[in-house]
């Protein structure tokens with residue numbers, strides 16, 4: 076029988092920030108040879124795919140998100156051969172490899188931009204977005220960069236401004252130009268032909284801009300010191316008419332290669348986000364769902380609300396996904412605290428849909444305070460409080476100096492966390508109650524329990540407002556997840572008779588049977604229980620709805 080689900084539906088994605096994973100050549104920066112040495116760890120952990128933030132040639136103005144050659148590997152990270160062997164060795168271990176695809180902008184050092192800026196009649200001129208100065212000589216409109224300041228940079232040589240929604244060294248490509256589209260689709264073909272299993276597409280919702288270049292409304296709630304990316308309402312720079320056609324075109328390229336995946340980085344309100352699945356489910360397989368990343372307050376009712384709203388709004392046949400952290404946002408353990416972070420991991424790994432785990436989160440890693448003089452992130456240069464360096468620090472492998480990330484005598488590109496002797500892979504692998512043991516166990520259970528990978532999901536009503544309880548079921552298998560979002564002990568009374576078999580506590584210190592009528596949860600504890608159908612009232616035991624394949 077054909078497997079009705081694709082690997083990217085049943086699997087778990089692990090995001091690697093290549094600069095920070097493992098330094099294989101002793102220069103203080105992570106690289107592909109380092110990554111290859113850790114494939115067995117990744118496999119052991121129990122994830123199914125790795126997504127690498129960009130590894131292409133780049134002047135590193137935005138740490139690889141400013142690409143000067145889309146079809147090569149930066150020497151800092153290794154060679155094309157290293158990438159090929161990484162692919163091969165990953166595939167041998169049944170791990171998929173997803174690359175980052177950055178189509179909105181190139182580096183200003185990309186030959187295309189070098190040509191475009193050489194003169195106004197160059198054939199590549201229209202590949203970027205050029206405008207005449209406003210009558211007073213200033214920028215053509217009020218658009219602001221998501222890193223702060225105007226989004227326009229004056230080019231003395233040709234007397235026009237170019238657009239950069241990010242750093243001045245990241246000129247935006249003109250996606251209304253057919254040649255640009257073709258060139259970028261050729262890039263997709265190049266990597267698909269080499270065997271990559273899919274792409275995470277950077278800022279997919281920003282590719283098109285208003286044809287009339289109208290001013291964006293300013294965000295009335297924004298105050299100096301707030302995140303510069305929220306300064307304006309992106310009415311004319313985000314989610315523009317015509318964008319869905321482009322996503323369909325990208326998907327069509329990926330679909331030529333069978334079971335590959337297209338993931339979109341999209342920060343939009345739910346209804347607009349979900350459009351990126353495509354009306355015929357012919358756009359992104361997984362438009363990243365950042366609801367849990369942007370949640371203003373972490374709590375049982377807010378989480379329940381976003382989970383239910385998302386489930387209810389998902390188009391028929393669309394596959395859900397969940398994210399807790401990434402290289403742009405504070406780590407989950409910093410946002411919710413180290414104790415509650417265990418509950419967050421249980422949530423991520425038991426919700427319906429594909430989870431994406433950020434490297435180091437499995438150790439309980441927290442953001443690391445980086446002194447202003449050691450900061451690298453262009454976003455943090457003006458406003459250190461918005462720097463993304465704290466969530467990009469080296470992976471903590473062991474208790475030796477530099478946490479085993481790079482040789483002891485070498486200075487890592489960002490500082491290693493002070494608490495690395497407690498939070499590191501080796502120490503945590505030896506501790507049966509560590510954060511890593513919890514994540515590893517969750518991933519193992521997820522793999523062995525179809526209820527957790529392909530089962531339906533349903534919230535369970537109960538009276539305690541600090542806890543969120545839900546049921547996952549597939550055929551005869553039923554799993555209850557009960558999460559305590561408070562630091563105090565709680566009791567939840569579940570409907571139904573009988574007992575549940577405790578498969579896992581986030582504290583990893585108990586098992587056995589628990590009466591459903593009185594489930595005791597300690598502060599910041601989550602429980603995973605297996606229950607018999609006969610223990611649940613009829614309304615919760617229902618036939619599985621037909622699950623649609625990809």
Ligand code: GLC
Pocket residue numbers: 137140141177241277278340402403
């Ligand atoms: C995305 C990336 C971020 C980068 C930006 C510009 O949001 O995740 O790291 O700075 O795009 O490419």
